[in-house]
Amino acid sequence: MEQMVTIFLFGKKHEVPESLTIMEAMEYSGYKLVRGCGCRNGFCGACATIYRIAGDRELKAGLACSTKVENNMYIATLPFFPLIKEGYNIEEVKPTERIMMELYPEIYACVGCNACTKTCPQSLNVMQYIAYAQRGEYEKCAEESFDCVMCGICSSRCPAGISHPQVAMLARRLNGKYLAPHCDHLDERVEEIRRGDLEELIQSIMNKPLEEIKELYNHRDIEK
């Protein structure tokens, strides 16, 4: 018989097997999920969840899909959080400090409480990447925030009302488009294809009889 634990979903008591994730525990308890369930494996940020273990002063957070239940866990899901997402034209913005000041000025109101970092289910140094964004250091902000799943838990805990995931999203796009080293071989290949330089080769392979294509495939050399 599997070991059971007691959990409280939105305050209501349930007994569930201890091996389950919070998400599975909800389904075990009779919930049919529509909101608050996405990839079920820690990539999409749909299942932000706040919880507290009875008797513990600390408020914890995690993704319901990848956090195991514990005994006496009080659980509230946060399937949506009103983040601020500002629109911009990626072709027109420039990767300077000014753009953050214009779109997300609240980042300069950061009080340094570090609640965002403490609560991040991906263990990111959220306050640090906001600091990079404040200084217009988008390459560092992009790297530090790269594993963000945009669940919004950080923002839910922020006294300054910062929408950290959206700040990081902007920084990553600025970095990817304007700051990262340019790839020349990609441009050259696109141009070669456009000119038709590689057309004859692919046509000659596609149009061979099946048996000849099979021969080519079965004996092609494989790069070491």
Add this chain to the structure above:
Amino acid sequence: MYQDQHILDSMRLVEAARAENVKLNPRRMTAEEKEQLLAAFHPDFRQDQFSKLEIGPNAGEKVPHELAALLQGKSRLAGKNVDLSNPDYDVDVLVIGGGGAGASAAVEADEAGAKIMVVTKLRMGDANTMMAEGGIQAADKPNDSPAQHFLDAYGGGHFAAQKDLLYKLVTEAPEAIQWLSNLGVEFDKMPDGTMVTTHGGGTSRKRMHAAKDYSGAEIMRTLRDEVLNRNIPVLDYTAAIELIKDDQGHCAGAVLMNMENGELYVAKAKTVILATGGAGRLHYQGFPTSNHYGATADGLVLAYRAGARLLYPDTLQYHPTGAAFPAQIFGALVTEKVRSLGAMLINAKGEAFMNPLETRDVSAASIIRECSQRGNGVKTPAGEAVWLDTPMIEIKGGEGTIEKRIPAMMRMFGKYGIDIRKEPILIYPTLHYQNGGIKISDDGQSDIENLFVAGEAVGGIHGRNRLMGNSLLDIIVFGRNAGRNAAAKAKSVTVGALNIDHVAEFEAIRQGAKLEDDTVSPKLLPNYTRIKE
């Protein structure tokens, strides 16, 4: 954390053999060996797991039982009256699905000036794209060419791909990478801008581009951001439950359903793009899946009922390396990039039993053989498994390689006390991808005029097996293609009177065929709610 004694014992054997195993490069199987292996061990060849379709455009062909029930299922609108005379929405292009293909299509259709709307049954970006880890292929290096890419994919797909679609995929691949890069997607690069590329199973050149092991997530969140920047209307938590036609029989919209309160809406459109994704959540043959919560083949059901032909709906991809332990991540994807970076497949005795970079179907079948006929599997609480020897990556690539290149994998196992830099992981095939789908021509259009399809819902691009990195590629290439063509086509379309007569006609055929199954479809979401006695 591994606690079972026999798992720990087997892990010791893997550790003891590691220094020798890491030097090996097991030979690739011959074409004949592969054929025999697949026939004997690949799930696609288990005849008792398939049913013959009795009605619809593919009548007479076999598909998995679960899919047959849905394709031949009863409409959610059966017996209901839907007033089509006052559409709630009227657009040029209706995009159904908020994943990578739908988002790419939306951006291109918007770029072309069309009035569009995206509907998605969950949130924008809740899709398999978000979960793609390993990378995206494109032949953009000097030693590579679209021709070489074509050969790898055509052979890997058992020479069954539609050549014109595959041609499009490989020749437009570099431009797809360039487009994403210009949108701000952060591909892994060398300091001089050269793309960091690796092998995938079945590739003959290193052409796998990646963004660490968050490749799909990085692409998806960027595309989503772009959709939002363009103020494209997105109707979330709204599923399409039937297509609408006009009096010429052309596709002209969809009946939508609010996922939270069941309310129905009518969306009229000059052209429709189905980008509804795959079917992992149907759990064919009882397999776990690496797929998103919403992967229930809805698009196939809608299109089939409206008269569109499917291609290769009997071929599924079982990703060789699904997590087999611990239970909390059972079936979750362990990216192929783990093998690209040098981890080998090792059996319970510590033997490297195959080349780790065979194509996915061959690798999956080989693992199943190891765990069944050969009896070399490791017993886990959920079944059998083999080892994927991740510490080899640090030996081959240097300390720190795992943290830098596959941080998501390190995190996923780390949450359960397994440090993949020091300990190997247990894996078994997991249901991953729908190779087949709706048949299209190279403009993206299905058999039904004005119904375009993109992404995993399409069949024929990859033949009967898909290579790693060609799916992220196909959602971009064919998503953009559908978006552009649907927007262009919309300019010349005049929609006639709307009807859903095909729904009643299909129901009449169902009745006539005396099908015993009364499954209602599309399924929309899997049912994981425990039923209490």
